Amino acid sequence: MNKLRRTMLFCPASEPKMFYNTPVYNPDCIIFDLEDAVAYAEKDSARDLLCEAVKTLDFKDIEIFVRINPLYTTFGETDVREVVKAGVRNIRLPMCETAEDVKKLEVLLAEVEKENNIEVGTVKIQCAIETPKGVLNALAIATASPRVVAISFGAEDYTRTLGVDRTKTAKELTHARSYIVLAASVANVDAIDTVWADVSDIEGFRAEAQEAKILGFSGKSCIHPAQVKEVHKIFTPSSEEIEKSLRIISAAKEAEEKGVGVITVDGKMVDVPVIQKAERIVDLAKAAKVLK
Numbered sequence: 001m002n003k004l005r006r007t008m009l010f011c012p013a014s015e016p017k018m019f020y021n022t023p024v025y026n027p028d029c030i031i032f033d034l035e036d037a038v039a040y041a042e043k044d045s046a047r048d049l050l051c052e053a054v055k056t057l058d059f060k061d062i063e064i065f066v067r068i069n070p071l072y073t074t075f076g077e078t079d080v081r082e083v084v085k086a087g088v089r090n091i092r093l094p095m096c097e098t099a100e101d102v103k104k105l106e107v108l109l110a111e112v113e114k115e116n117n118i119e120v121g122t123v124k125i126q127c128a129i130e131t132p133k134g135v136l137n138a139l140a141i142a143t144a145s146p147r148v149v150a151i152s153f154g155a156e157d158y159t160r161t162l163g164v165d166r167t168k169t170a171k172e173l174t175h176a177r178s179y180i181v182l183a184a185s186v187a188n189v190d191a192i193d194t195v196w197a198d199v200s201d202i203e204g205f206r207a208e209a210q211e212a213k214i215l216g217f218s219g220k221s222c223i224h225p226a227q228v229k230e231v232h233k234i235f236t237p238s239s240e241e242i243e244k245s246l247r248i249i250s251a252a253k254e255a256e257e258k259g260v261g262v263i264t265v266d267g268k269m270v271d272v273p274v275i276q277k278a279e280r281i282v283d284l285a286k287a288a289k290v291l292k
Ligand SMILES: CC(=O)SCCNC(=O)CCNC(=O)[C@H](O)C(C)(C)COP(=O)(O)OP(=O)(O)OC[C@H]1O[C@@H](n2cnc3c(N)ncnc32)[C@H](O)[C@@H]1OP(=O)(O)O
Pocket: 009, 010, 011, 012, 017, 018, 019, 021, 022, 033, 036, 037, 156, 157, 195, 199, 223, 224, 225
């Protein structure tokens, strides 16, 4: 299993009051944002604030990402240079459309790592796919560099660039979400579902998170602490799932010892794919610390 990445809580780097509190909400990952949540006039001051905070704050075992501005903007390169120097080891690259975009970041990272005596390859990349072109290139993006640990979907920019409305049915996102999940699976990286902007509509958020799990995403980006709790509930195996998985694994072990092939548990056939799915649930439960 890759790292546990059920939740990625976005927090604007220009909001120190907010970002000092982020660890309290216990997301698996925090994404400090230098891109769209930060006004143009505040880009430099937000970066300075963030770098200072990263040097001093204790985020326990929460994985920290910084969403930089795209490298084609005037801020992108400085974002990379400064946040890596401050200790950030994971970059979320927004508006990623091609393998070439990833490779440009990879070259810059190698240069910055050498300048700061950091082993080359240390800094990991999460590619945000948020345009039709990015979706069609998802597999090339996900496999463009060994640094890529996840690809994520950005539905706000995706619907903007496709020229459609974002609706509560999420039908307009179906193809892109499924394609991103497939690409991530082939590349063996995590797939992170998009943000849900209406923080007051927790029911709608829950439904979208549930669908993300069914589609095969590893987790979901969040913009509000209340969303983190919901995603954790949905993406953490329930006690029923865990008990059933343990029963399957134990029955399979017993059958193997007795030299029996296919068996049944609770009246259902258990074969290799079923056993491996049960093992995955147990691994996830252990990583989420709901099973020892
Ligand atoms: C399309 C995209 O690009 S999305 C990615 C970029 N967007 C972002 O990063 C936005 C992140 N989210 C936010 O900035 C905020 O949640 C908002 C602006 C949407 C709403 O903020 P508020 O109106 O303050 O929400 P609310 O009053 O419910 O907040 C409750 C508490 O949670 C805190 N909080 C809210 N959102 C966050 C967050 N993302 N991270 C950390 N703390 C947060 C608030 O500071 C407040 O703390 P307090 O009780 O100690 O005062």
